[in-house]
Amino acid sequence: MKRALRTAKQADIEQRLGRFADVLFPQEAEEPILAPAVRAAVFDWLAEIRAADALDAVGLTPRRSMLLYGPPGCGKTTLAHHFAARLGLPLACVRSESLVEASLGGTGNNISKLFDAMKATEGGAVVFFDEVDSIGSKRMNDQGASVEMASALNVMLRRIEMFGGIAMAATNRQDVLDPALWRRFNMQLSVDLPGEEERFAILRRYAAPFEPSDDDLDLLTAVTRGASPALLRALMEGVKRVLVMAERLKRPAADPVAVFAPVVAAVAPPPEVADLPALWTRGGIEDLAGLSWPWPRKD
Ligand SMILES: Nc1ncnc2c1ncn2[C@@H]1O[C@H](COP(=O)(O)OP(=O)(O)OP(=O)(O)O)[C@@H](O)[C@H]1O
Ligand SMILES: [Mg+2]
Known part of the structure; x- marks a missing residue:
């Protein structure tokens, strides 16, 4: 306000x-x-x-x-x-x-x-x-x-x-x-790092108005173990930004790995985090090839 x-x-x-x-x-x-x-x-x-x-x-x-x-x-x-x-x-x-x-x-x-x-x-x-x-x-x-x-x-x-x-x-x-x-x-x-159920709900909240399937949210939940809600939010908002700008810039957004890659590169867990979530480890992002893409959008 x-x-x-x-x-x-x-x-x-x-x-x-x-x-x-x-x-x-x-x-x-x-x-x-x-x-x-x-x-x-x-x-x-x-x-x-x-x-x-x-x-x-x-x-x-x-x-x-x-x-x-x-x-x-x-x-x-x-x-x-x-x-x-x-x-x-x-x-x-x-x-x-x-x-x-x-x-x-x-x-x-x-x-x-x-x-x-x-x-x-x-x-x-x-x-x-x-x-x-x-x-x-x-x-x-x-x-x-x-x-x-x-x-x-x-x-x-x-x-x-x-x-x-x-x-x-x-x-x-x-x-x-x-x-x-x-x-x-x-x-x-x-107020600790979110468990699986919380990560699932947090990812879903910040993906809106895009609507990933439950399977997709399960996959994202698995590769983000150890991530804070703030990081999950930054991740999903980054992805939404890429999706929206892709339309405008006529960039291909057909491949989930290509959409997530620049976002994962741009936001990362703080340095003191001992166990990096899989998404931020070498090759971790390849798991996202399994997402059903594109995500439907509900406005
Ligand atoms: N449990 C949560 N559920 C949903 N969103 C969250 C949650 N925790 C944090 N966020 C989002 O992450 C951002 C940062 O959260 P917040 O400032 O409340 O964290 P904090 O614990 O106070 O962190 P710090 O220790 O750095 O002060 C906020 O924009 C908030 O929307
Ligand atoms: Mg605070």
Whole structure:
């Protein structure tokens, strides 16, 4: 959505939080495709928040904070945005590194300012600390910086506790995250690489409006084991781009291997991935000769 189309209230929230956060509104959210256990955990939490009054009547309060962890591109930010949208709230997606300041107490001050601004936003928002490891990392090279970070972390934990709303955070560096920070979240949810069923559904979603057969999706699912949803999306969007441009440029698109080859060459899993999906190994792309081609298109 363009800035010009914001309501006055949305513009106000953006203005208040803009220094430290990007505000993502409900109507722009998309639902991530997640493993059943993750979906269930999220569903339960939503139900719990919606039942706050009933819980309150028996002296319970809904859980209010969740840490999402897992490899890049698996849907942490997408999930936080979707979750806030399900509550009808904007997501204040805090660029954690924008809070960090070199001056003494600077980072803690920024965190306080952020929460003060959150409090002032009418109707509220879910606060989401993206890449929270940039504040809450346990490995600091120099002593001064480490003391400073510990104090910033304390401010953050205290403010999260005092904050009446929902707080989420994400990291793909759980190995360096401060254990105190980890523990202070009510829940820690792993958003990991997609399994077979999820890859199948993700490939189908991002192939639309092209409609590969189930056999074709099975084949693609098999050769993309180890790929993140973000990579699967880039792959399918790349293929769609080639298909659409081929018509226009009068290039032959009759051979699936020829269509996929430039896309596979142009997008690749990040270097830290230990087991490359077969599609990105030597000769892996030849398997795609088995696709039933061309894919029907439904508009
Ligand atoms: N589980 C998923 N289902 C469908 N699409 C997904 C999923 N995960 C990621 N995507 C797509 O991949 C892109 C990147 O996802 P996202 O930013 O949510 O990942 P992330 O886990 O936050 O990554 P990072 O650790 O790099 O911040 C988004 O455009 C999103 O549409
Ligand atoms: Mg993210």
